[in-house]
Amino acid sequence: MLRITGGQRRETGPDGEWVTRRIPGAAATKVYRCPGCAQEIPVGMPHIVAWRPYGDGGDRRHWHSSCWDRRSHRAPRPPR
Numbered sequence: 001m002l003r004i005t006g007g008q009r010r011e012t013g014p015d016g017e018w019v020t021r022r023i024p025g026a027a028a029t030k031v032y033r034c035p036g037c038a039q040e041i042p043v044g045m046p047h048i049v050a051w052r053p054y055g056d057g058g059d060r061r062h063w064h065s066s067c068w069d070r071r072s073h074r075a076p077r078p079p080r
């Protein structure tokens, strides 16, 4: 189930609940490493930032949009 709240989206995936936000290219001013593919997200590339809905937000991770979409449809390591 998806809920929209002020540009943020609550998602439930195979690995639990996440809050996501779309980062436009203009706001991508740092290089990040995507946990989905272990490749860098270059400056200026629109992408997704995701974090747990609980805690202090210190677990934020930046993902390629395509990697995030793949992740939410199928866990990186399917159980069977």
Ligand SMILES: [Zn+2]
Binding pocket: 034, 035, 036, 037, 038, 039, 063, 064, 067
């Ligand atoms: Zn990636």
